[in-house]
Amino acid sequence: MRKQDLINQIADRTGIPKVDVLVTLETMFKEVKENITKGESIYIRGFGSFYPKRRAAKIGRNIKKNIAVNIPEHYIPAFKPAKEFITEVKANCKEQVS
Known part of the structure; x- marks a missing residue:
């Protein structure tokens, strides 16, 4: 499964537009990366x-x-x-x- 497939599944199950799901996932990934980089x-x-x-x-x-x-x-x-x-x-x- 690729990121786009995950976005499509989440959008289909929740009814949230794909663009909003993409922004949410990208923000989550960014926050995880930033916090691990800080040692948290x-x-x-x-x-x-x-x-x-x-x-x-x-x-x-x-x-x-x-x-x-x-x-x-x-x-x-x-x-x-x-x-x-x-x-x-x-x-x-x-x-x-x-």
Whole structure:
């Protein structure tokens, strides 16, 4: 599913114009990005948490040149689904596969 498909589904189910749904989704994505960039976590009850995950500094290898490369500490965006979400996915995926 692409973003446009999601917009179409939300608009069809709610009756809200597609333009308004697009603006709302884009604003939500922007806010999530900005808050994670600031180091803040976002928790959406029943869905999950978006948070910045710390990666420790380490030494990597460049296999082609056979040299060690220092990889500095950095942060990446991460998502942890809520228990309710995990349970629902497990239950529904079993039904679809069987």
